[in-house]
Amino acid sequence: MTLDLTRYGIVGVEKIYHNLSYEELYQHEMDPALTGYDKGQLTELGAVNVMTGIFTGRSPKDKYIVDDSLSHDKVWWTSDAYKNDNHPMNEQVWSEVKKIAVNALCNKTLYVVDAFCGANKDTRMAVRFIMEVAWQAHFIKNMFIQPTAEELASFTPDFVVYNASKAKVDNYKELGLNSETCVAFNTTSREQVIINTWYGGEMKKGMFSMMNYYLPLQGIASMHCSANTDMEGKNTAIFFGLSGTGKTTLSTDPKRLLIGDDEHGWDDNGVFNFEGGCYAKVINLDKESEPDIYNAIKRNALLENVTVDKTVR
Amino acid sequence: MIFLSADAFGVLPPVSILTPEQTQYYFLSGFTAKLAGTERGITEPTPTFSACFGQAFLELHPTKYGEELVKKMKKSGAKAYLVNTGWNGTGKRISIKDTRGIIDTILDGSINQAPTKTIPLFNLEVPTALHGVDPNILDPRDTYAQASQWEEKARDLAGRFIKNFEKYTSNEAGKALVAAGPKL
Numbered sequence: 001m002t003l004d005l006t007r008y009g010i011v012g013v014e015k016i017y018h019n020l021s022y023e024e025l026y027q028h029e030m031d032p033a034l035t036g037y038d039k040g041q042l043t044e045l046g047a048v049n050v051m052t053g054i055f056t057g058r059s060p061k062d063k064y065i066v067d068d069s070l071s072h073d074k075v076w077w078t079s080d081a082y083k084n085d086n087h088p089m090n091e092q093v094w095s096e097v098k099k100i101a102v103n104a105l106c107n108k109t110l111y112v113v114d115a116f117c118g119a120n121k122d123t124r125m126a127v128r129f130i131m132e133v134a135w136q137a138h139f140i141k142n143m144f145i146q147p148t149a150e151e152l153a154s155f156t157p158d159f160v161v162y163n164a165s166k167a168k169v170d171n172y173k174e175l176g177l178n179s180e181t182c183v184a185f186n187t188t189s190r191e192q193v194i195i196n197t198w199y200g201g202e203m204k205k206g207m208f209s210m211m212n213y214y215l216p217l218q219g220i221a222s223m224h225c226s227a228n229t230d231m232e233g234k235n236t237a238i239f240f241g242l243s244g245t246g247k248t249t250l251s252t253d254p255k256r257l258l259i260g261d262d263e264h265g266w267d268d269n270g271v272f273n274f275e276g277g278c279y280a281k282v283i284n285l286d287k288e289s290e291p292d293i294y295n296a297i298k299r300n301a302l303l304e305n306v307t308v309d310k311t312v313r
Numbered sequence: 314m315i316f317l318s319a320d321a322f323g324v325l326p327p328v329s330i331l332t333p334e335q336t337q338y339y340f341l342s343g344f345t346a347k348l349a350g351t352e353r354g355i356t357e358p359t360p361t362f363s364a365c366f367g368q369a370f371l372e373l374h375p376t377k378y379g380e381e382l383v384k385k386m387k388k389s390g391a392k393a394y395l396v397n398t399g400w401n402g403t404g405k406r407i408s409i410k411d412t413r414g415i416i417d418t419i420l421d422g423s424i425n426q427a428p429t430k431t432i433p434l435f436n437l438e439v440p441t442a443l444h445g446v447d448p449n450i451l452d453p454r455d456t457y458a459q460a461s462q463w464e465e466k467a468r469d470l471a472g473r474f475i476k477n478f479e480k481y482t483s484n485e486a487g488k489a490l491v492a493a494g495p496k497l
Contacts, residue, residue, distance in 0.1 A: 058369070065372065076372065076374040076375070081480070085368075212378075216373055216378060216381050221378070223367075223378070224367025237314075237416075238315065239317055242363055245318065245319045246317050246412065250315075250413070
């Protein structure tokens with residue numbers, strides 16, 4: 001059954017690739033007809049490398065949260081006294097940027113991936129990602145928790161992400177925004193739009209931000225940390241730290257079971273992962289000191305922004 | 314619970330055993346150094362304070378995350394440690410081998426049996442000997458040619474912690490935590 005995207009305002013769709021397998025995604029991202037940042041590049045270890053253009057990191061100055069009657073008193077808004085990345089966006093501007101993203105996805109061949117954020121069934125978020133780039137679908141499949149065939153059959157999204165990485169907010173000055181790039185969240189309608197950045201982390205950390213919004217309000221700790229446990233699952237350790245401080249490296253310990261490397265919740269039953277994959281830096285990666293990360297670079301893994309040697313790949 | 318800080322100042326001990334109040338203080342402070350490659354425009358290590366070790370992803374006020382974490386800690390009896398994966402007086406980064414050794418002693422609980430001493434200014438309790446860890450790095454002052462060099466940097470860093478924490482002192486709970494931080 002073909003997915004109906006008209007309910008999201010996305011019309012004239014040529015073809016929808018819904019929840020493709022790794023093999024199908026590989027065929028799509030390696031399609032020789034692809035050009036620019038759409039294009040994947042096969043590496044020696046079997047993983048596919050992609051380039052994300054000028055955005056090789058998140059774009060915090062372009063992050064917005066819709067300020068409405070429900071979010072107004074809950075969100076920690078940026079202020080002159082204490083600056084942060086939660087820039088308010090009014091509902092009119094939201095409808096404009098959403099229109100830009102939706103229009104960019106109309107009359108295209110699209111990829112849709114349905115996945116869970118959060119391993120705890122009671123509190124997980126069912127997220128539908130809509131995009132036009134095959135490797136972005138691959139990124140989602142790797143980073144989020146893949147539903148079973150049964151769960152996919154009855155999948156009802158709690159949250160929808162519109163990834164329009166090829167679009168631009170041309171009238172950003174008129175809308176009072178920072179640039180042509182926009183990453184905006186509506187916590188009430190439960191939607192995210194991504195415009196003019198190809199960096200995969202906007203989708204991953206975007207959903208983390210949403211877990212950080214919804215879970216503490218339900219009395220569940222939401223944490224930027226890695227976590228592992230002993231072989232019995234009894235002696236759990238959680239590691240806090242910004243990216244680059246060793247969260248991934250220190251939690252991947254061959255003597256212990258990894259729970260996850262970046263985002264976790266803690267409820268009365270214990271610590272649980274939000275994600276289904278790992279996102280690690282591979283610059284100067286050494287097989288001896290970080291074997292788990294090195295050995296994960298193989299078929300079905302996705303590399304971002306790695307310079308690949310033309311002869312040995 | 315382990316807080317990883319990559320201290321570009323070379324001041325913090327490679328491992329400290331935190332009191333419950335220090336746990337909240339260091340969680341809200343979220344001190345670390347940003348390393349190359351994760352955000353646009355950041356290419357060199359720069360010291361920074363990021364609430365709850367992830368300010369960029371917080372949608373609610375930082376104290377909300379602190380409250381939830383403390384509730385879960387109390388309920389489960391979890392202990393907290395501050396681990397510096399950054400630099401010390403040698404100018405080099407603390408080795409992954411030593412850091413892994415430290416983590417092993419936390420996980421097997423042996424760190425809680427180790428002899429300890431208190432590092433001035435920060436009032437951090439540090440072990441003086443740990444199995445599998447170079448004993449010469451456990452007190453950061455020992456990694457400098459002269460302890461006064463450490464103290465100078467430590468005073469600078471302590472001042473930054475104090476200044477950063479001012480934003481939490483608008484309520485009583487925040488004020489009460491100031492005592493758990495460094496003192497000049």
